[in-house]
Every structure is written in C-alpha cells, then in structure tokens.
Amino acid sequence: MLIEVIEEQSIPLTIVGLNGRMDSSNSREFEEKIVGLIQNGKTKMIVDCAQLQYISSAGLRVFLMAAKQLTMAKGKLVLSSLNDDVRQVFNLTGFSSIFEIRDSREDAMKSYDA
Amino acid sequence: MATTESVSKDHFREKEKSILTGFVLGLVALAPDVVAVVLANSVMLLSDLLKSASETVATFLSWLAVRKVRRGKTEDYNYGQGKLENISSLAVAGAMMLSWMIVSYGAIERFRHPTPIGRIGLALFVTGGSALVNLWVWRKNLKLTRIEPSPVLESQWRLYRAKFAANISVLVSLLISSGFREQRWAAYVDPAGAILISVFLLVSAYRVVTDSIYDLLDRTLDESLQLVILSELAAFFNDYVALHGIRSRRSGSNVYIEILMEFDGERRMSEVQDVIDRMKAGLEERIKGSQVLIAPTNMNGTPASGVR
Numbered sequence: 001m002l003i004e005v006i007e008e009q010s011i012p013l014t015i016v017g018l019n020g021r022m023d024s025s026n027s028r029e030f031e032e033k034i035v036g037l038i039q040n041g042k043t044k045m046i047v048d049c050a051q052l053q054y055i056s057s058a059g060l061r062v063f064l065m066a067a068k069q070l071t072m073a074k075g076k077l078v079l080s081s082l083n084d085d086v087r088q089v090f091n092l093t094g095f096s097s098i099f100e101i102r103d104s105r106e107d108a109m110k111s112y113d114a
Numbered sequence: 115m116a117t118t119e120s121v122s123k124d125h126f127r128e129k130e131k132s133i134l135t136g137f138v139l140g141l142v143a144l145a146p147d148v149v150a151v152v153l154a155n156s157v158m159l160l161s162d163l164l165k166s167a168s169e170t171v172a173t174f175l176s177w178l179a180v181r182k183v184r185r186g187k188t189e190d191y192n193y194g195q196g197k198l199e200n201i202s203s204l205a206v207a208g209a210m211m212l213s214w215m216i217v218s219y220g221a222i223e224r225f226r227h228p229t230p231i232g233r234i235g236l237a238l239f240v241t242g243g244s245a246l247v248n249l250w251v252w253r254k255n256l257k258l259t260r261i262e263p264s265p266v267l268e269s270q271w272r273l274y275r276a277k278f279a280a281n282i283s284v285l286v287s288l289l290i291s292s293g294f295r296e297q298r299w300a301a302y303v304d305p306a307g308a309i310l311i312s313v314f315l316l317v318s319a320y321r322v323v324t325d326s327i328y329d330l331l332d333r334t335l336d337e338s339l340q341l342v343i344l345s346e347l348a349a350f351f352n353d354y355v356a357l358h359g360i361r362s363r364r365s366g367s368n369v370y371i372e373i374l375m376e377f378d379g380e381r382r383m384s385e386v387q388d389v390i391d392r393m394k395a396g397l398e399e400r401i402k403g404s405q406v407l408i409a410p411t412n413m414n415g416t417p418a419s420g421v422r
Contacts, residue, residue: 060341061344064347064351067351068355068357072355089341092345094348097348098351
C-alpha cells in the first residue's frame with residue numbers, strides 16, 4: 001500500500017492519499033504515519049481513498065484511533081472518494097456516522113472552507 | 115427474566131449432569147457385561163466390554179473437565195476452558211483408538227481359530243438394555259450440542275452413537291451366530307461383527323481427533339467478527355475518550371475479546387461502568403460464545419488496577 005502525504009498550505013490542510021489494499025500487513029505503517037501527523041499538529045486532515053481498493057478491520061481500527069485523537073485535539077478528519085466496496089464496509093460498521101465522507105477530494109476541501 | 119450468565123450456568127450444569135449420567139450408566143453396565151462375556155465366549159462381546167471400559171474412563175475425564183469449567187466460569191475470566199474441553203475430547207478419541215486396536219486384534223485371532231459361541235441369553239439382555247441407554251444418551255447430548263456447541267458434548271454424542279451402533283452389531287451378530295450354530299460359517303460371524311465395530315470406531319476417533327486438534331490451536335477471529343467488534347465501538351464512539359487496543363482470539367468454541375479504552379476522567383465511575391456493561395452485553399449477544407473484558411485505562415493505555 002502506498003501512502004502519500006500532501007501539505008495544502010493555503011487552508012492549512014493535510015491530505016493523505018491511500019493506494020492499494022489496507023490490511024493487517026500494512027495498517028501499522030498507516031497508523032504510524034497518521035499518528036505522527038496528528039502529534040505534529042496536523043489536525044485538519046483529508047484521507048483521499050480514491051485509490052484504496054480494500055480495507056480490513058485492521059485498517060478500520062486505525063481510522064477509529066485517529067478519529068478519537070483528532071476529536072481530543074479538536075481537529076477533523078474528512079474522507080473522500082471511497083469506492084463502493086470500501087464505502088459498504090464503512091456503512092456496515094457504522095463508521096460512516098463517525099466520519100464526514102465526501103464524494104471527491106475537492107468536495108472534502110470545500111468542507112473546510114465552510 | 116433469566117440473565118445470559120444464569121442461562122449459561124444452567125447449561126453448564128445440564129452438560130455436567132448429562133455426562134455424569136453417561137458415566138454412571140456405563141459403570142453400572144460393566145459388571146453384567148463381564149458375566150455375559152464369560153457365558154457367551156464371544157470375542158465381539160469381549161471387545162465390546164473392553165471398549166466400554168475405556169469409554170467409561172474417558173467419560174469420567176470429560177465429566178471432570180466440564181465440572182472444572184463450570185466452577186471456573188463462575189469465578190474467573192478463564193482463558194483455559196476451551197483447551198480443557200479439547201484435551202478431554204482427545205482423551206475420548208484415545209479411548210476409541212485403544213478400543214479399535216483391541217477389537218481388531220480379537221477379531222483376527224478368532225478368524226484364525228474359529229470357535230462356536232456359548233450361551234447368549236444374558237448377553238442379549240445386557241446388550242439390548244445397553245443399546246437403549248446409549249440411544250437415549252446419544253440423543254440427549256446431541257440436543258444439548260445444538261443448543262450450545264461444545265467439543266466435549268460433540269465428542270460425547272459421537273461416542274454414544276458409536277456405542278449404540280456397536281450394540282446393534284453385537285445383537286445381530288449374537289443372534290446369527292446362535293441361530294445358525296450348526297453351520298460352519300456361523301463361527302466367522304462373531305469376528306466379522308467385531309471388524310465392523312472397529313471400522314466405525316476408527317472413523318469416529320479420527321473425526322474427534324481432527325476436530326479437537328483444530329480447536330486446540332488458538333486462532334484469530336474471522337474478519338466478519340472483527341467487524342462486529344468495530345461496529346460496536348463505533349456505536350459507542352462518544353462514550354469513550356480513546357481506544358488503546360483490542361485483543362481477540364478464538365479457543366475451542368469460545369471467543370475471547372479484550373478492549374482497552376480510556377474514559378473521560380471527569381465522568382463518574384457508575385457512568386463508566388454503565389457504558390462498559392452495555393458494550394459488553396451488546397458484543398456478547400452479537401458474538402455467540404464470546405467473553406468480553408473491557409478494561410478502562412489511563413491515558414498511556416495501562417489498565418486501572420483491579421480490573422477484571
């Protein structure tokens with residue numbers, strides 16, 4: 001799985017792009033990356049899932065932990081561009097009620113403008 | 115209304131009682147079996163007697179295991195009970211294998227030295243009675259297994275089914291051997307019936323061994339169950355401050371789940387306990403056979419002292 005981090009200086013905003021499959025073999029890498037960002041004060045975040053093909057419970061767990069840490073830090077995490085399979089997992093587990101989910105990265109960025 | 119815990123305790127008591135009944139009945143049947151073997155001079159009856167004796171010992175071990183589990187379950191968060199059940203199932207399988215060897219040896223010997231059988235009146239009476247009892251215990255254990263799957267009861271109903279089939283084989287064999295006593299071929303019916311028992315025993319033992327060994331190995335939970343845990347955590351998202359870890363595993367028919375979570379220090383302990391109780395009850399209801407421990411932690415993820 002590839003994790004791409006883009007700093008959007010104008011808002012300021014951090015965009016994390018996920019590519020491939022997220023499961024127990026690489027969720028730790030994602031956890032370290034996202035926890036590191038939060039600890040460095042990056043509390044406004046978009047996770048772009050356009051290239052994310054699959055997410056397992058191990059990946060969801062990282063999202064849950066991140067959501068909690070951002071809540072404490074009074075930050076926000078918006079997800080964008082989930083494919084149908086990933087979106088279904090989020091709906092089934094009730095994660096879609098925890099996270100703000102937008103159809104595209106642009107929509108997600110707009111949510112920070114409001 | 116009965117709580118989940120009390121229903122579970124009642125089921126364990128019922129399970130223990132059922133196995134004890136099987137053991138006592140098996141023990142009581144051994145004495146007349148010995149007399150019947152001597153009078154009938156049947157290798158099949160002798161094999162059946164030895165088989166019954168080894169099975170009775172195995173049933174006793176199963177009863178001890180279930181008794182220990184029932185007591186442990188009310189006192190501790192007992193991680194070992196699934197393994198204990200599986201080990202006692204292996205003991206039952208061991209008894210079956212031993213019986214198979216005895217039966218096979220006896221049958222081969224009788225084929226080499228054919229001998230007519232003796233008086234079978236008592237043998238018919240004892241074996242017929244034994245068949246009825248084994249049929250009853252088999253059906254009872256099968257019913258209990260369907261209510262709550264358990265390796266012990268699974269092996270027990272298979273054992274009693276094997277015993278019942280063996281009884282029927284013995285009865286048929288005795289009747290044919292006795293009815294056609296004057297025929298030369300009749301002397302081979304007794305060892306042939308013994309061979310039939312040995313095949314049935316071997317298949318049952320193989321099944322119990324493979325099931326128990328598979329269950330003895332700790333396994334991670336299926337992905338579908340992991341998602342159930344996460345959905346419960348999502349449902350209670352606003353009731354805790356941080357999630358510090360989830361540990362889960364399957365052992366035998368049991369599922370163990372440990373969740374480490376941090377709560378708002380400003381909340382009253384009774385409120386925190388209420389959240390824990392509701393989350394635990396929700397998970398245990400959705401994941402059958404699960405035991406859930408939710409441990410409140412400090413901000414470093416270390417469980418508070420005295421948490422059970």
